[in-house]
Amino acid sequence: MFLETKGLTKRFGGLTAVNQFDMYVNKGEIVGLIGPNGAGKTTLFNLITGFIRLTKGQIIFDGKDITGKKPHQIAGLGIVRTFQLNPLFANFTVLQNVSASFHLHPRSSLLDIYFNTKTYRRNEAYILEQSLEILGLVGLDKVKDELAKNLPHGYQKMLGIARALAVKPKLLLLDEPIAGMNPDEIDFTMAGIRKTRKQGTTIVVVEHNMQIMDLCDRVVVINFGHKIAEGLPKEVTENKEVIQAYLGSEHAA
Ligand SMILES: Nc1ncnc2c1ncn2[C@@H]1O[C@H](COP(=O)(O)OP(=O)(O)O)[C@@H](O)[C@H]1O
Ligand SMILES: [Mg+2]
Secondary structure, eight states: EEEEEEEEEEEEEEEEEEEEEEEEEEETEEEEOOTTTSHHHHHHHHHHHTSSSEEEEEEEEEEETTOOOOOHHHHTTTEEEESSSSOTTTTTTTHHHHHHHTTTSSSSSSSHHHTTTTHHHHHHHHHHHHHHHHHHTTTTTGGGBBHHHHHHHSHHHHHHHHHHHHHOOEEEEEEEEETTTHHHHHHHHHHHHHHHTTTTTTTEEESSSSSGGOSSSSSEHHHHHHHHEEHHHHHHHHHHHHHHHHHHHHHOO
Protein backbone atom coordinates (compact mmCIF):
# COMPACT_ATOMS: atom_id res chain seq x y z
CA MET A 1 0.00 0.00 0.00
CA PHE A 2 1.30 3.43 -0.95
CA LEU A 3 -0.92 5.48 1.37
CA GLU A 4 -2.94 4.19 4.28
CA THR A 5 -5.02 5.98 6.90
CA LYS A 6 -5.99 4.08 10.03
CA GLY A 7 -8.77 5.27 12.31
CA LEU A 8 -8.20 8.82 11.15
CA THR A 9 -10.32 11.18 13.23
CA LYS A 10 -10.66 14.97 13.34
CA ARG A 11 -12.91 16.83 15.73
CA PHE A 12 -13.63 20.54 15.50
CA GLY A 13 -15.15 21.24 18.92
CA GLY A 14 -18.28 19.12 19.05
CA LEU A 15 -18.24 18.27 15.33
CA THR A 16 -16.46 15.13 14.16
CA ALA A 17 -15.54 16.09 10.59
CA VAL A 18 -13.61 12.86 9.92
CA ASN A 19 -14.55 9.78 11.93
CA GLN A 20 -12.44 6.58 12.26
CA PHE A 21 -11.56 6.81 8.59
CA ASP A 22 -9.65 3.91 7.04
CA MET A 23 -8.61 4.17 3.43
CA TYR A 24 -5.74 3.01 1.26
CA VAL A 25 -4.25 3.87 -2.09
CA ASN A 26 -2.04 1.58 -4.16
CA LYS A 27 0.82 2.86 -6.25
CA GLY A 28 -0.31 3.96 -9.72
CA GLU A 29 -4.01 4.13 -8.86
CA ILE A 30 -6.51 6.93 -9.27
CA VAL A 31 -8.75 6.74 -6.22
CA GLY A 32 -11.87 8.88 -6.03
CA LEU A 33 -13.02 10.23 -2.70
CA ILE A 34 -16.55 11.40 -3.23
CA GLY A 35 -19.23 12.74 -0.98
CA PRO A 36 -21.72 15.57 -0.52
CA ASN A 37 -20.69 19.08 0.54
CA GLY A 38 -19.52 19.19 4.12
CA ALA A 39 -18.81 15.42 4.19
CA GLY A 40 -15.19 15.88 5.32
CA LYS A 41 -13.30 15.52 2.02
CA THR A 42 -11.13 18.63 2.27
CA THR A 43 -10.52 17.92 5.95
CA LEU A 44 -9.12 14.51 4.98
CA PHE A 45 -6.70 16.18 2.56
CA ASN A 46 -5.74 18.69 5.24
CA LEU A 47 -4.97 15.82 7.61
CA ILE A 48 -2.94 13.81 5.08
CA THR A 49 -0.87 16.86 4.11
CA GLY A 50 -0.35 17.98 7.73
CA PHE A 51 -2.18 21.30 7.26
CA ILE A 52 -4.27 20.52 10.32
CA ARG A 53 -3.52 18.32 13.35
CA LEU A 54 -5.38 15.08 13.65
CA THR A 55 -7.33 14.17 16.76
CA LYS A 56 -6.61 10.44 16.48
CA GLY A 57 -5.33 7.86 14.05
CA GLN A 58 -2.34 7.10 11.90
CA ILE A 59 -1.16 7.92 8.38
CA ILE A 60 1.39 5.75 6.58
CA PHE A 61 2.96 6.84 3.30
CA ASP A 62 5.43 4.81 1.28
CA GLY A 63 6.24 2.67 4.31
CA LYS A 64 6.79 5.64 6.65
CA ASP A 65 4.63 6.80 9.50
CA ILE A 66 3.92 10.44 8.63
CA THR A 67 1.42 11.06 11.45
CA GLY A 68 2.01 14.50 12.97
CA LYS A 69 4.64 15.58 10.44
CA LYS A 70 4.75 19.20 9.24
CA PRO A 71 3.35 20.20 5.82
CA HIS A 72 6.80 20.89 4.33
CA GLN A 73 8.11 17.50 5.54
CA ILE A 74 5.15 15.71 3.97
CA ALA A 75 5.53 17.68 0.72
CA GLY A 76 9.21 16.76 0.79
CA LEU A 77 8.27 13.08 0.90
CA GLY A 78 6.24 13.59 -2.29
CA ILE A 79 2.62 14.30 -1.30
CA VAL A 80 1.39 17.43 -3.08
CA ARG A 81 -2.12 18.82 -3.16
CA THR A 82 -4.16 21.33 -5.08
CA PHE A 83 -6.68 23.64 -3.43
CA GLN A 84 -10.40 23.97 -3.93
CA LEU A 85 -9.89 27.74 -4.22
CA ASN A 86 -7.16 27.64 -6.80
CA PRO A 87 -4.41 30.15 -5.94
CA LEU A 88 -2.68 31.38 -9.11
CA PHE A 89 -0.52 34.38 -9.94
CA ALA A 90 -3.25 36.22 -11.83
CA ASN A 91 -0.93 38.62 -13.65
CA PHE A 92 1.66 36.00 -14.55
CA THR A 93 1.44 34.05 -17.77
CA VAL A 94 0.59 30.36 -17.76
CA LEU A 95 4.26 29.50 -18.31
CA GLN A 96 5.39 31.87 -15.55
CA ASN A 97 2.91 30.30 -13.12
CA VAL A 98 4.43 26.87 -13.67
CA SER A 99 8.06 28.02 -13.61
CA ALA A 100 7.35 29.95 -10.40
CA SER A 101 6.58 26.59 -8.77
CA PHE A 102 10.12 25.44 -9.59
CA HIS A 103 11.49 28.55 -7.92
CA LEU A 104 9.91 27.44 -4.66
CA HIS A 105 12.86 25.05 -4.48
CA PRO A 106 15.66 27.26 -5.79
CA ARG A 107 18.65 25.56 -7.33
CA SER A 108 20.55 28.79 -7.94
CA SER A 109 21.92 31.06 -5.21
CA LEU A 110 21.24 34.82 -5.24
CA LEU A 111 24.85 35.35 -6.28
CA ASP A 112 24.39 32.98 -9.21
CA ILE A 113 21.36 35.01 -10.25
CA TYR A 114 23.06 38.40 -9.76
CA PHE A 115 26.12 37.45 -11.78
CA ASN A 116 24.07 35.47 -14.30
CA THR A 117 26.44 32.54 -13.86
CA LYS A 118 26.51 29.38 -15.91
CA THR A 119 24.79 27.50 -13.06
CA TYR A 120 21.97 30.03 -13.10
CA ARG A 121 21.56 29.92 -16.87
CA ARG A 122 21.64 26.12 -16.88
CA ASN A 123 19.00 25.96 -14.15
CA GLU A 124 16.77 28.46 -15.94
CA ALA A 125 17.02 26.44 -19.15
CA TYR A 126 16.09 23.30 -17.19
CA ILE A 127 13.08 25.02 -15.60
CA LEU A 128 11.86 26.28 -18.97
CA GLU A 129 12.17 22.86 -20.55
CA GLN A 130 10.41 21.11 -17.65
CA SER A 131 7.65 23.73 -17.51
CA LEU A 132 6.96 23.37 -21.22
CA GLU A 133 6.87 19.60 -20.85
CA ILE A 134 4.26 19.83 -18.08
CA LEU A 135 2.16 22.31 -20.08
CA GLY A 136 2.29 19.95 -23.07
CA LEU A 137 1.24 17.04 -20.89
CA VAL A 138 -1.86 18.76 -19.51
CA GLY A 139 -2.80 20.47 -22.80
CA LEU A 140 -1.97 24.05 -21.82
CA ASP A 141 0.97 24.56 -24.21
CA LYS A 142 -1.26 26.48 -26.65
CA VAL A 143 -2.07 29.12 -24.04
CA LYS A 144 1.37 29.33 -22.38
CA ASP A 145 1.70 33.08 -22.99
CA GLU A 146 -1.79 34.06 -21.80
CA LEU A 147 -2.19 35.74 -18.43
CA ALA A 148 -3.65 33.33 -15.88
CA LYS A 149 -6.50 35.74 -15.10
CA ASN A 150 -7.66 35.70 -18.74
CA LEU A 151 -8.03 31.93 -18.96
CA PRO A 152 -11.41 30.22 -18.89
CA HIS A 153 -12.27 28.55 -15.56
CA GLY A 154 -11.40 25.04 -16.80
CA TYR A 155 -7.92 26.08 -17.91
CA GLN A 156 -7.30 27.92 -14.66
CA LYS A 157 -8.08 24.75 -12.73
CA MET A 158 -5.73 22.74 -14.95
CA LEU A 159 -3.04 25.35 -14.40
CA GLY A 160 -3.39 24.71 -10.67
CA ILE A 161 -2.67 21.03 -11.38
CA ALA A 162 0.26 21.93 -13.66
CA ARG A 163 1.77 23.99 -10.85
CA ALA A 164 1.50 21.03 -8.49
CA LEU A 165 3.19 18.77 -11.08
CA ALA A 166 6.21 21.07 -11.10
CA VAL A 167 6.93 19.82 -7.58
CA LYS A 168 7.14 16.27 -9.01
CA PRO A 169 4.65 14.63 -6.67
CA LYS A 170 4.64 10.91 -6.01
CA LEU A 171 1.10 11.25 -4.70
CA LEU A 172 -1.08 14.03 -6.05
CA LEU A 173 -4.20 15.07 -4.14
CA LEU A 174 -6.74 16.98 -6.22
CA ASP A 175 -9.50 18.90 -4.45
CA GLU A 176 -12.61 19.19 -6.65
CA PRO A 177 -10.82 19.50 -10.01
CA ILE A 178 -14.06 19.53 -12.06
CA ALA A 179 -16.27 21.63 -9.78
CA GLY A 180 -18.24 24.28 -11.67
CA MET A 181 -17.06 23.15 -15.11
CA ASN A 182 -18.98 22.75 -18.35
CA PRO A 183 -18.86 19.37 -20.16
CA ASP A 184 -16.00 20.39 -22.49
CA GLU A 185 -13.92 21.59 -19.56
CA ILE A 186 -14.64 18.36 -17.70
CA ASP A 187 -13.40 16.30 -20.69
CA PHE A 188 -10.28 18.44 -20.98
CA THR A 189 -9.52 18.16 -17.28
CA MET A 190 -10.13 14.42 -17.04
CA ALA A 191 -7.86 13.85 -20.08
CA GLY A 192 -5.10 15.86 -18.38
CA ILE A 193 -5.47 13.88 -15.15
CA ARG A 194 -5.37 10.57 -17.06
CA LYS A 195 -2.12 11.58 -18.77
CA THR A 196 -0.65 12.61 -15.46
CA ARG A 197 -1.33 9.15 -14.03
CA LYS A 198 0.17 7.54 -17.14
CA GLN A 199 3.39 9.36 -16.32
CA GLY A 200 3.50 7.45 -13.05
CA THR A 201 1.83 9.77 -10.54
CA THR A 202 -0.57 8.18 -8.05
CA ILE A 203 -3.68 10.31 -7.60
CA VAL A 204 -6.45 10.79 -5.05
CA VAL A 205 -9.22 12.97 -6.34
CA VAL A 206 -11.85 14.53 -4.10
CA GLU A 207 -15.11 15.42 -5.79
CA HIS A 208 -18.70 16.23 -5.10
CA ASN A 209 -19.49 15.67 -8.81
CA MET A 210 -20.01 11.93 -9.40
CA GLN A 211 -18.88 12.25 -13.04
CA ILE A 212 -15.33 11.99 -11.73
CA MET A 213 -15.91 8.25 -11.29
CA ASP A 214 -15.20 7.68 -15.03
CA LEU A 215 -11.61 8.43 -14.17
CA CYS A 216 -11.24 6.28 -11.06
CA ASP A 217 -9.97 2.76 -10.54
CA ARG A 218 -11.63 2.68 -7.13
CA VAL A 219 -13.94 4.95 -5.23
CA VAL A 220 -14.36 5.68 -1.53
CA VAL A 221 -17.53 7.46 -0.42
CA ILE A 222 -17.61 9.71 2.65
CA ASN A 223 -20.67 11.17 4.35
CA PHE A 224 -20.69 13.05 7.67
CA GLY A 225 -17.06 12.00 8.20
CA HIS A 226 -17.76 8.27 7.85
CA LYS A 227 -16.77 5.95 5.06
CA ILE A 228 -20.11 4.65 3.78
CA ALA A 229 -18.95 2.67 0.75
CA GLU A 230 -15.93 1.69 -1.29
CA GLY A 231 -15.33 -0.34 -4.39
CA LEU A 232 -15.36 -0.15 -8.15
CA PRO A 233 -17.16 2.91 -9.57
CA LYS A 234 -19.99 0.72 -10.86
CA GLU A 235 -20.54 -0.94 -7.48
CA VAL A 236 -20.54 2.36 -5.67
CA THR A 237 -23.08 4.07 -7.95
CA GLU A 238 -25.49 1.20 -7.29
CA ASN A 239 -25.03 1.36 -3.50
CA LYS A 240 -28.28 2.36 -1.77
CA GLU A 241 -26.60 4.30 1.03
CA VAL A 242 -24.61 6.32 -1.51
CA ILE A 243 -27.70 7.15 -3.55
CA GLN A 244 -29.46 8.14 -0.34
CA ALA A 245 -26.58 10.39 0.77
CA TYR A 246 -26.64 12.19 -2.56
CA LEU A 247 -30.41 12.51 -2.81
CA GLY A 248 -30.51 13.68 0.80
CA SER A 249 -27.94 16.38 0.16
CA GLU A 250 -29.64 17.51 -3.07
CA HIS A 251 -32.92 17.90 -1.18
CA ALA A 252 -31.21 19.81 1.59
CA ALA A 253 -29.37 22.11 -0.87
N1 LIG B 1 -11.37 24.68 10.46
C1 LIG B 1 -12.60 24.24 10.73
N2 LIG B 1 -13.21 24.55 11.89
C2 LIG B 1 -14.44 24.09 12.18
N3 LIG B 1 -15.16 23.30 11.37
C3 LIG B 1 -14.61 22.95 10.20
C4 LIG B 1 -13.31 23.40 9.80
N4 LIG B 1 -13.04 22.89 8.57
C5 LIG B 1 -14.11 22.16 8.21
N5 LIG B 1 -15.05 22.20 9.18
C6 LIG B 1 -16.36 21.49 9.14
O1 LIG B 1 -16.08 20.12 8.91
C7 LIG B 1 -17.05 19.55 8.04
C8 LIG B 1 -16.35 18.98 6.83
O2 LIG B 1 -15.84 20.05 6.04
P1 LIG B 1 -15.00 19.82 4.71
O3 LIG B 1 -13.94 18.82 4.97
O4 LIG B 1 -14.58 21.13 4.21
O5 LIG B 1 -16.11 19.18 3.74
P2 LIG B 1 -16.06 18.88 2.17
O6 LIG B 1 -14.71 19.23 1.65
O7 LIG B 1 -16.41 17.43 2.05
O8 LIG B 1 -17.15 19.74 1.57
C9 LIG B 1 -18.02 20.66 7.72
O9 LIG B 1 -19.12 20.54 8.60
C10 LIG B 1 -17.24 21.92 7.99
O10 LIG B 1 -18.08 22.98 8.35
MG1 LIG C 1 -14.11 20.60 0.23
